Amino acid sequence: MKRAGAFVEDRELDDIVALLPPLLQAVDRLGFVARHFDPPQFGELMAAVGEPDAALAAERPRLDAWPAAMAPVGTALATAADAALAAYAELRAAPDQEDGLAAVFRALRHGPRAQEALYPLARGLPPVGRFFLDPDRRDDADLVKRLAEAPESEVTGVIHGGGEPGARGAFSIYVPEYYDAALAWPVVFALHGGSGNGRAFLWSWVREARSRGAIVVAPTAVGRTWAIQGGDADTPNLHRILDLVRTHWSVDETRLLLGGMSDGGTFSYVSGLEPGSPFTHLAPTSAAFHPVMASYADRDRLQGLPIHITHGALDWMFDVGMAREAATALQAAGAAVTYLEIPDLAHTWPREANNPVLDWLGVA
Structure with missing residues (x-):
């Protein structure tokens, strides 16, 4: 497989296969939080969302040893994963902040950052391409x-x-x-x-x-x-x-x-x-x-x-x-x-x- 001027070896391909499902799920769930956010119900909302970041956190270290030749893909995946992980960490910490409402909004800003990092991969990685389509299409x-x-x-x-x-x-x-x-x-x-x-x-x-x-x-x-x-x-x-x-x-x-x-x-x-x-x-x-x-x-x-x-x-x-x-x-x-x-x-x-x-x- 070739992408961004570099050949993807079996090891990197395995990493992508393992990382993408929890990454896309975590980003998708951030959209759910953003859509359903209502300050009085925030605790219930986070309980309903659960911990989609846990599976992502377990797979994220796979990207740390990627070769420099794969930097365009690896950097995009790492940036998106780190943004999603930061969002969940900040969301869970928000109720303890003095400006809890503003803290939630700051945390949710990581969602668009993750999407922006992922989008350049939409052409080469079919799961990412489908993620950026309406579910019905x-x-x-x-x-x-x-x-x-x-x-x-x-x-x-x-x-x-x-x-x-x-x-x-x-x-x-x-x-x-x-x-x-x-x-x-x-x-x-x-x-x-x-x-x-x-x-x-x-x-x-x-x-x-x-x-x-x-x-x-x-x-x-x-x-x-x-x-x-x-x-x-x-x-x-x-x-x-x-x-x-x-x-x-x-x-x-x-x-x-x-x-x-x-x-x-x-x-x-x-x-x-x-x-x-x-x-x-x-x-x-x-x-x-x-x-x-x-x-x-x-x-x-x-x-x-x-x-x-x-x-x-x-x-x-x-x-x-x-x-x-x-x-x-x-x-x-x-x-x-x-x-x-x-x-x-x-x-x-x-x-x-x-x-x-x-x-x-x-x-x-």
Whole structure:
């Protein structure tokens, strides 16, 4: 077997076979924790997750003796494994920290880091390639073949721009490997929550975009968080990024979605309701909303504007009543509102809502 310019000997192949299942399971379970996190239920959540890191920790030493020639693969696996192990250690320690809530969020940041390290192996290691597909499409032979036969390109896969990845005002993009410039591609702008960044939030969408065929753009706010109040440096930056995307890729001008989580969702209202917004669809999730936003919004902009609101009934930061009011006020003002309320969702990103949003956007 050959990968990254080096031949994989039987010993390294055995190591990969032993390491990948617990590694992928541990990373997947981190996603489960992130999706179901609710501060009052944290103990029960961790008990339900168990110790998927134990098997990973047992296999991790296999990578320590790998030859230098295998560094590209070994480093990626080690980085992902170490990120996952750090996440579980910090999650278990969080209840004893003075800032326990913030400690949980810090621990969960290791999940996207593990995914970012793993992704370059998706082409050469089939289990990793399947991991980065929607579970319902992992047995789609045509899709797997398209991905396998797609040529390597500098304009597909994960790309960072605008400065250091994750830096203020920078952005990260995912373009499906089977991108075809002869087609017009839907674009999802995914805005992170108040304490996040685009480099990490991109991974909230990669599986679905890779499975169904969409370009995902994950910018990082120019300031500490999105410009919800005061001067707005973020809207011009989003427009500049969109213009760059239009320059390098073929985009469907009828399917330009602006959405996000928490502060990012709120800002998708603030920016997306502006009369000059280029975005054709808005999809705020777990977002704050005041009815005055609808009353101040441009009447012409609102008429027929597709808005998909997702909110959790258990949201402890922005009460679900706020989302219900938003749906009512925006519908009354003329918007075409779709409202999705998730009974067991607290204030986290609901991965299971990605496919309904893409269905609504008209992505096959």
